[in-house]
Amino acid sequence: MNTAIPRPATVPDPVAGTAAISARGLRKSFAGKAVLDGIDLTVQQGTVLALLGPNGAGKTTAVHLLTTYLRPDAGDIRIAGQDPAKNPQAVRRATGVTGQFSAVDGYLTGRENLLLMADLHLLPKAVGRRKAGELLERFELDEAADKPASTYSGGMKRKLDLAMTLVGDPKVIFLDEPTTGLDPRSRRTMWDIIRGLVAEGTTILLTTQYLDEADQLAHRVAVLDGGRIVAEGTPAELKARIPGGHIELTFADRGALDAAAALLDPTSRDDDGLTLQLAADGRVSTLRTLLKRLDDAAVEVESLTVHTPDLDDVFFALTGRKGA
CATH class of the missing domain: 3.30.70 (Alpha-Beta Plaits)
Known part of the structure; x- marks a missing residue:
């Protein structure tokens, strides 16, 4: 039986400013079964929201709705001020997504993967080459830049995957379990990269199966269970509501x-x-x-x-x- 913990009547915004991600009354069902049952989410610009929940709670479905991969059955969404139902292309231009599974093409080199993303973003050739070089250096992949990505370690592939997400300079990034399968050193390297992005003003919605990761990175945490947000607040606020100290x-x-x-x-x-x-x-x-x-x-x-x-x-x- 779940321990009942009352949710505050109102949840204050983490940082005064503009909400980069906003969802109200978000609903989605598959084969008549509700996966999301009216959830509300707000992520202020330049902050990290960690979305936690057991397997099957609807975390990935929420990400798919917010990134235009799926359409909600009901609810209102704004991403970087844009309505994905009316202007999905504007939302896609403003967002980047790093999923649970790497989107890296193992047959291409690290540089070629980045140049491919630059072409998909319609960047001029010179701009794409410069951007690829900057990202390879930033993610400490320059020495392996011209080697096939299939030869990269798991941590290197995850860094390249995130670098590919950044080619389009997204304002909002969705990280769906970005450190799954990484060793502790690679996880901490990824944490440092994420902190750097946030320091530059990027907004991040993070789903993770590592609770210490949420504690380290998130300004706010939302716990999703049974298709509903059952608690939301800063990590300190949520921990203070639990007996057992x-x-x-x-x-x-x-x-x-x-x-x-x-x-x-x-x-x-x-x-x-x-x-x-x-x-x-x-x-x-x-x-x-x-x-x-x-x-x-x-x-x-x-x-x-x-x-x-x-x-x-x-x-x-x-x-x-x-x-x-």
């Missing part, structure tokens, strides 16, 4: 453990491990008060750890499942 104290001997247990109100006690666990809200003032009480009573603490809920806890509480 605690402090664990470890003592050097049984006497100190007994003294602390008599002084405090522990939620659990481990005599073998000489530890006490206490409920806590993660605030520094709470920790300071606790340590002062122990110090005033001359109770020595050997070590202390603080656990605050993370996005994994948020996800599990909202959907009843681990992982996105």
Whole structure:
């Protein structure tokens, strides 16, 4: 059974300014089954929204609707101020999409893949060559630029894929699980690239199965489950709404453990491990008060750890499942 967490009546905009992505009442069904059931999304310019949800929650369908690959059954969409129903070409010019699976052509070199994208964007030849060279250097692919992309590592292919997305200078980028299958070093390189794009004013809607990725990159997070947005807010706001934060104290001997247990109100006690666990809200003032009480009573603490809920806890509480 899902843990009920009330959603605020109103969700404040993350940054004052223009919404680069806006969707209201978005609905989509397949074979009579609702995949999206009236979702609302807003992403302010120059920010990242992470869209989380279990497999089959509708994340990729939402991306397809927002990028004109699919038409919604109902709802209103604006991308970079444009209505995809009335002016889909303007939306496509303003957006870039990096999907779950690389769009790189393995038979072409990295440079040729970029030049192909430049041709598709109708860039003049000289402009396309310059753009390809700049992107190869920016993504640290210049040494492999003239090698077939089939020889690239997984991380290199993902970087080339994103570089191809940037050929058209999109204002809004949709990243659908962009680091799936990458090793930790390649994931962090991709994170740095994404942060750089946002610093330049690019707006990003990110779907990911890695909750730490959302925590690292997103200004706001929306959790999608059962075709509905079940929670939305900054990572800190969502984590603050989840119970379970605690402090664990470890003592050097049984006497100190007994003294602390008599002084405090522990939620659990481990005599073998000489530890006490206490409920806590993660605030520094709470920790300071606790340590002062122990110090005033001359109770020595050997070590202390603080656990605050993370996005994994948020996800599990909202959907009843681990992982996105």
